[in-house]
Amino acid sequence: MDHKAKALVLRFIDQLNNEHFSGAQDCLHDGFVFEGVLGRREGAAVYIREMEQMKLKYQVLQSFEAGTDISLWYMINMGGKRIPASGWYHTDAGKIRSLKVVFDPRPLLDSGKE
Incomplete structure (x- = not known):
């Protein structure tokens, strides 16, 4: 291992949680690729810019x-909602x-519903 x-x-993860986004970006390959339920992002800088806005915990x-x-x-805190996830x-x-x-x-898409 x-x-x-x-x-x-x-x-x-620690760098993201503490909003040290330059430190988080240092952990990523320049050609980093993110694939998620709601889309795909290519490039470390693109991904980090989005994380700076979202400030997930x-x-x-x-x-x-x-x-x-x-x-x-x-568990990811997304806009005040705790979402179980796997990365x-x-x-x-x-x-x-x-x-x-x-x-x-669904918890993010259902406005006002839990």
Whole structure:
């Protein structure tokens, strides 16, 4: 197992939670690709600009390692709603190269409903 990959991903989450966006971007490969339920983003700078606006907060519940791939199960505070989600982080050469996130988006889409 590549414990450096896990440390990198957890450092990335910590940087986002503390709104240290330049530090978070330092964890990403320039060609970083994000794929999520609501869309795809290409490029570390593009992704970080969006994170600066959203200011999501992550509570990591569990992590799983498979070589240079790290999967996290977490609660994400999105606009005051706590959403259970899973993120699959692929690392390469000491940087996060890609992230795939899955969650049920219905709480975000249902205005006023829980």
